[in-house]
Amino acid sequence: MRVLPSCICLSRLFFLLGITILASIMAGTEHETKAWKQLLAMPIPKGSIYLANLLWIFILQLCTVAITVVGMCIIWFLYTSEPLPWKILILQPLFVCLSSLPMMAIQLWFSTVFSNQALPLAIGIFGSISSLFLARSRSFIIHLLPWSYPALSSQLIPGHVQWIWISLGVGLLLSVLGAFMFARREFE
């Protein structure tokens, strides 16, 4: 039972790094093959291309959630014979996924803007690591940063439900904003 919090912390870190890498790979493929112009010259609303990419990041991250749950169960069986705490095992990674929607939107936006993926990766890695500490801050302003939502939405923290709603709200807002800015952008 004592390993659980550190497992949660670690899996959360890798989850956020996963978002960074996924966004970078998705946008990077288009940058590398110079396919943006091809894609944007199709009769599709420009913003929907951004939203479709975002949706795929979300779907793939839901798969990560499933894998995490299975992995946690295996670890649980290996180290203890206590009954499985299903609720925490499933809801914990799921909440992380929901509350990282703003970060997905931000990462995808950065990855589409810069053809060199080093910068978006750096931002994502920095954000993922700092998310481990942001939630421990007492400052409400720091809590409002999208990177602190995943930690604040943990079931082990009181009042996590409000943070899930906040992240969903901010996430939707950033997605719409991202789609709008993507549509206005001029691609090389």
Next chain:
Amino acid sequence: MTDYAIDTHQLTRRFGQRETVKRIDLKVPKREIYGFLGPNGAGKTTTIRMLLGLIRASSGDIRILGKDLNKNRMEILKDVGSLVESPSYYAHLSGYKNLKIVTLMHGIPESRINEVLQWVRLEQAAHRPVKGYSLGMKQRLGIAMALITKPKLLILDEPTNGLDPSGIQEIRELITRLPRDFDITVLLSSHLLSEIEQVATYVGIINHGELIFQGPLQELTERSRPYVWMEIDRPMEAAAALNDNGWDAEPDAATGQLRTSVTGRKESAEMIRYLVGRRHDVYRVTEKKKTLEEIFLELTGQEQSL
């Protein structure tokens, strides 16, 4: 006029202070092959990007197939196929799968894929990954991707870039067939006149962002009519005398020669007799015909820089 496939009005694009495209009135008649010519960096690609809505115009209007691009972008793009600069493809996928992506996005039947693969002669290589394709094959795949949607307007930016002579020939044959067989209007950009000369029926020449010539190809070829050049002493005086006699003649101070558009054998003889009679020494008489290449260079003012 709805008879134009592309009709722009005072189309301008600024990058910061610099105007890369200056008040262009591009008129591309339907069912023609329009050669869009200009040296590198003249604004061809910028114009084409604006036509596709990839970048915004700083000012001016674009009408494509009779519709305003700003208002009906989606509708227009359904009827437009394009290949801008280098073709875009996913190298790890086969040519067939690359085409399938396009059919999925446009919602057109998959059976079209084999049809266009045949047009560009890629049936043999269809199921190999694109990264193993030669440059010519990639270019042909790009054209297939542009054609698969049965467009009414095809925009090709330097489609023969990097192709070998036989590849160029193949693409050329394919392009010439399009208006006739499929009712497609083609806008073809190139920096090589020789390229355009053989396929285009209509020509627009752009230089430093300005459209300096637009019209049927014949109009351009007419400018290549022959002139008779005479090397003569006192060319100014001789030209004036010829003009007085009703002949068209122009002195060329730089070379000390005289140029006339009168090329008939009899007339030439008569002119020479007349000039000799006026005690001019005629050293040499030659007929010169300007090549289209020379006209192009003259129009684009690139003679000096070469």
